[in-house]
Amino acid sequence: MKKYFKVLEKVPLFKGVEKELDAVLSCLLSSVKAYKKDSIIFLAGEPIHAIGIILSGSAKIIKEGIDGNVNILTELVPGDTFGEAFVCASMPKIFVTVQAQHNCEVLFINYKKMITPCAAACDFHTKLIENMMKIIAMKNIVLNQKIEIMSKRSIREKLLCYFEIQRETGNSNQFTIPFNRMELAEFICVDRSAMSRELSKMRDEGLIEFEKNFFKLL
């Protein structure tokens, strides 16, 4: 177990209990499982009762359409957590499939164990609960922001909405975004070239200035 501490220390779920990780993990009945490349970790439609944390290797969350085409929703790397939403919502089954991309190892945390204070005076339960709540709530806020952006009808409005969020977040009219053009287009769900065209127009109209990932609102 020790060899994973480097990874586990940085997992948001364990923030504040890094010192007691040994005790935490054994109290939570956590287990480690290894998966070969391409094998299934969670299968859509199956019930799940534990939260997964990638220890090594990588995995992907995929969604298979009725027509058979698969869609990669997220790529998971060491330290990433998955399945929380379904477990915490007590959903009878998970909607997505999690599949190993390379050989990988996964730590599973039993949810019931986590949120139930145990007989022993394990006072880190409160901290774990707080962390988990924070993780999910934060994701909630981020998802809402994304919906706010995507609910705009035109590319220009989507961009302005995204920029506005950046402005609010950084309290500044200028900022560096964490995407290149391609990624930004994917994030706001529009065509890259169409977005590029719109960005140029907005610059010509004196609304914004930009150079690579650096943007300035005028």
Added chain:
Amino acid sequence: MKKYFKVLEKVPLFKGVEKELDAVLSCLLSSVKAYKKDSIIFLAGEPIHAIGIILSGSAKIIKEGIDGNVNILTELVPGDTFGEAFVCASMPKIFVTVQAQHNCEVLFINYKKMITPCAAACDFHTKLIENMMKIIAMKNIVLNQKIEIMSKRSIREKLLCYFEIQRETGNSNQFTIPFNRMELAEFICVDRSAMSRELSKMRDEGLIEFEKNFFKLL
């Protein structure tokens, strides 16, 4: 307080502790405040530390753009909860504004109190935490579904994605949706008439059948 039990009994946060509501509320240091029509309950940019529950009247969650135009995100009626995401995420400030639509009364639940087990043997804390987790996680799933729909490029794909979710949820190729045309269009963020046009086309092509809110996938 008694007079609000009718409302509080049905609040998801209190599911499973309806019998002990009196004890719960006093342990949580909850307080009730009355607001006059149009007055501000939470102001965007301010810090918040409590979760709100509408007891009577109604309120709205609004977002003010930089250009001054306001956007109603949600309307809140008795029993509705608000502010959970920001409080549970420990955000330093709330991004949206909550304003009374009519005169209304709001119950505030202190978050710290809720997630911290108290000295007295209040074993309902665990239940409340579980409920809160479930509420936020569930919203998470719903938001993800909405994003999945909105990330589709065409109206047809958006509709099919929405229908597919309905199909999965109900395990049936036919279902009654909770929206009229106007609301459905708003939900998937497209123009109503354009959506109507697309629905007709899809029917003509033999993809679907529908009558009012009842849809059948073929």
Added chain:
DNA sequence: AATAATCGGTTGCATTTGCAACAAAAATAA
């Protein structure tokens, strides 16, 4: 029953967008 209001479908039209192909610029590799 008569009237008004809401809802859903249709259509013409201008605009926006996605798509594809290409070119310039920048980054990376040889």
Added chain:
DNA sequence: TTATTTTTGTTGCAAATGCAACCGATTATT
């Protein structure tokens, strides 16, 4: 350095979409 790959911007074009206006059907109100 030169060659190669990746990234970004540009443009023509066809298709999709939003918008507005309209009409008939359904529902609610008087």
